[in-house]
Amino acid sequence: xxxxxxxxxxxxxxxxxxxxxxxxxxxxxxxxxxxxxxxxxxxxxxxxxxxxxxxxxxxxxxxxxxxxxxxxxxxxxxxxxxxxxxxxxxxxxxxxxxxxxxxxxxxxxxxxxxxxxxxxxxxxxxxxxxxxxxxxxxxxxxxxxxxxxxxxxxxxxxxxxxxxxxxxxxxxxxxxxxxxxxxxxxxxxxxxxxxxxxxxxxxxxxxxxxxxxxxxxxxxxxxxxxxxxxxxxxxxxxxxxxxxxxxxxxxxxxxxxxxxxxxxxxxxxxxxxxxxxxxxxxxxxxxxxxxxxxxxxxxxxxxxxxxxxxxxxxxxx
Amino acid sequence: xxxxxxxxxxxxxxxxxxxxxxxxxxxxxxxxxxxxxxxxxxxxxxxxxxxxxxxxxxxxxxxxxxxxxxxxxxxxxxxxxxxxxxxxxxxxxxxxxxxxxxxxxxxxxxxxxxxxxxxxxxxxxxxxxxxxxxxxxxxxxxxxxxxxxxxxxxxxxxxxxxxxxxxxxxxxxxxxxxxxxxxxxxxxxxxxxxxxxxxxxxxxxxxxxxxxxxxxxxxxxxxxxxxxxxxxxxxxx
Numbered sequence: 001x002x003x004x005x006x007x008x009x010x011x012x013x014x015x016x017x018x019x020x021x022x023x024x025x026x027x028x029x030x031x032x033x034x035x036x037x038x039x040x041x042x043x044x045x046x047x048x049x050x051x052x053x054x055x056x057x058x059x060x061x062x063x064x065x066x067x068x069x070x071x072x073x074x075x076x077x078x079x080x081x082x083x084x085x086x087x088x089x090x091x092x093x094x095x096x097x098x099x100x101x102x103x104x105x106x107x108x109x110x111x112x113x114x115x116x117x118x119x120x121x122x123x124x125x126x127x128x129x130x131x132x133x134x135x136x137x138x139x140x141x142x143x144x145x146x147x148x149x150x151x152x153x154x155x156x157x158x159x160x161x162x163x164x165x166x167x168x169x170x171x172x173x174x175x176x177x178x179x180x181x182x183x184x185x186x187x188x189x190x191x192x193x194x195x196x197x198x199x200x201x202x203x204x205x206x207x208x209x210x211x212x213x214x215x216x217x218x219x220x221x222x223x224x225x226x227x228x229x230x231x232x233x234x235x236x237x238x239x240x241x242x243x244x245x246x247x248x249x250x251x252x253x254x255x256x257x258x259x260x261x262x263x264x265x266x267x268x269x270x271x272x273x274x275x276x277x278x279x280x281x282x283x284x285x286x287x288x289x290x291x292x293x294x295x296x297x298x299x300x301x302x303x304x305x306x307x308x309x310x311x312x313x314x315x316x317x
Numbered sequence: 318x319x320x321x322x323x324x325x326x327x328x329x330x331x332x333x334x335x336x337x338x339x340x341x342x343x344x345x346x347x348x349x350x351x352x353x354x355x356x357x358x359x360x361x362x363x364x365x366x367x368x369x370x371x372x373x374x375x376x377x378x379x380x381x382x383x384x385x386x387x388x389x390x391x392x393x394x395x396x397x398x399x400x401x402x403x404x405x406x407x408x409x410x411x412x413x414x415x416x417x418x419x420x421x422x423x424x425x426x427x428x429x430x431x432x433x434x435x436x437x438x439x440x441x442x443x444x445x446x447x448x449x450x451x452x453x454x455x456x457x458x459x460x461x462x463x464x465x466x467x468x469x470x471x472x473x474x475x476x477x478x479x480x481x482x483x484x485x486x487x488x489x490x491x492x493x494x495x496x497x498x499x500x501x502x503x504x505x506x507x508x509x510x511x512x513x514x515x516x517x518x519x520x521x522x523x524x525x526x527x528x529x530x531x532x533x534x535x536x537x538x539x540x541x542x543x544x545x546x547x548x549x550x551x552x553x554x
Contacts, residue, residue: 011554048402052552073404080402084395086327088334100323101403145399 001026001183002047002153006056008207009042016042018207019056026152029179031194032187034204035307040187041081043204044157047185048078060153074102077146081157083139087131091122091141094130095148102149116144120174136167143174154178156186160193172197191303205307215299227253227301228275230264231291232282239285240264247277261290320405324413325420328387332421341383341421346428348375353432363440368432369451369521373514376422376462377491381483383421384466385476387414388548392474397551407548411541415467422459426452447523454520457533458513462487464540471547490536 002024009017017039024030034040045051047058049069058065060072086094092113099109117126120140125133130141139159146154159175160168175197178184188194194201195215203211203218211218228250232240240255240262249272253265268274275292282289332338352371360367391397400410433448469483470476493512497505509515513536516529 045398050398050402050552051554070404070406073402076402078399078402080395080398082395084399086331086394086396088331089327093330097323097327098403100326101320101405103319 003059007053008055010054020209029184029198031198031201033194038204039207049073076153077151079142079146079156083142085130090129092126098145098148112148116147120144154182154184203306210306225267226270227295228266229293232262233288235262235287246281247274250274320409321413325416328414328417345425349429363443365448372455380462381466381480384418385470385480388470389474389476389479408545411545418463450523450525451521454517461536464537468540468544471544
């Protein structure tokens with residue numbers, strides 16, 4: 001339904017989005033995941049016609065965003081980041097404003113209003129001023145406005161940011177329900193959020209797509225690798241680095257010193273089992289192993305690996 | 318057309334849900350009324366020229382003040398992203414907002430009609446035609462100032478800055494023909510033609526010349542079209 005080809009955006013010298021391509025199909029919920037500043041919002045803004053691409057194009061059906069911006073905007077419902085609203089308007093006035101631009105008036109508007117009020121559970125606040133509504137309601141008002149014309153495509157930029165856990169669960173189930181008949185593209189920098197809601201994850205980092213698939217696919221693609229956590233005493237950092245020479249199949253990801261203990265994270269290919277070698281090596285170096293634990297990689301590790309966040313979990317070269 | 322109407326209604330609605338429109342209308346009427354009445358009975362002439370001298374001065378501050386938020390506020394709130402991603406041309410957004418500001422000014426201008434009633438009551442041999450063309454002139458002048466202030470509002474997300482830029486440009490148009498003295502003589506003709514006061518004074522004397530109408534129309538058109546370009550330029554930021 002949406003084809004994105006070689007989409008790029010430069011802000012001056014900064015390349016926010018760097019030639020990304022992907023396509024999205026009808027009735028799927030796609031999560032757009034990336035660290036802050038990875039280029040998620042910029043991409044969404046180009047799809048919705050708020051920004052023009054520096055290069056590349058967005059195709060929706062047989063239309064493209066450069067030549068048929070208005071036609072595409074008619075098909076899309078968009079909830080921008082931080083959900084800006086006109087605080088002085090009443091909820092029904094705000095929805096009416098959206099509807100009138102979408103040429104939904106009279107009886108058709110009343111039906112549409114009924115539908116979005118029900119879907120977004122706005123029953124109690126329809127006649128209230130938006131500025132007096134709680135944050136959770138505001139978020140749902142923004143969503144209701146994006147859905148008033150029953151669009152085929154919903155684009156939600158960080159739809160759950162700033163909500164409390166109960167509200168997050170509500171919005172999440174609403175998005176899941178919408179995804180049965182619409183294409184929903186939502187962005188987030190919170191992995192758990194995406195994992196809980198979407199069918200397919202696209203991970204973007206520094207303006208490039210680094211992964212694309214269901215969460216199971218992403219996990220299994222990384223499943224060739226196992227992680228091993230080791231805690232040892234009586235060792236020196238230099239001699240730990242030497243371990244790589246003796247046991248070539250392990251990869252040292254990080255070494256942390258904690259008083260006289262070392263916490264070491266290793267990775268190795270599944271199918272090999274270096275634990276015996278590590279034990280023998282430790283004996284030969286007279287280290288004391290206080291802990292040795294193997295774990296599978298989860299999505300969070302994959303995300304951190306792919307987006308290369310430079311915190312303590314980063315590879316230690 | 319439908320989109321222009323939607324934007325127009327939204328803006329007018331937001332003027333009247335805040336105290337802004339009411340304060341503007343009341344204070345505008347009071348200031349005009351005060352300055353008109355203290356001079357009108359002194360001069361002892363049966364026309365509204367006094368009023369036609371005061372209103373442009375009051376416009377100078379009031380129009381930038383009511384128009385300053387039309388676009389800059391959308392920018393600071395972030396709602397510009399909502400209206401820009403609706404299926405609506407930037408041109409229609411600009412025209413809708415412009416018309417809302419203009420209608421508010423016209424309402425203010427209508428409040429001065431009470432002085433016309435005073436004139437009818439106390440005056441003799443009134444030139445109703447001059448009053449009519451004078452009012453057309455004031456309406457068009459309000460249109461020019463609104464277009465300029467809307468343009469100023471599109472330049473920034475800060476309403477105070479929009480207000481100051483608006484006043485600066487409006488003042489420039491207002492002062493132009495008063496500074497002719499300092500201009501080289503070769504330029505004075507052009508500068509005089511560009512000034513709003515030159516065209517307004519023709520109309521308040523009862524002359525309805527197409528040149529004056531074309532002048533007002535083209536200045537309004539010019540500022541609305543560059544405002545549209547500025548809104549469109551966000552795409553290539």
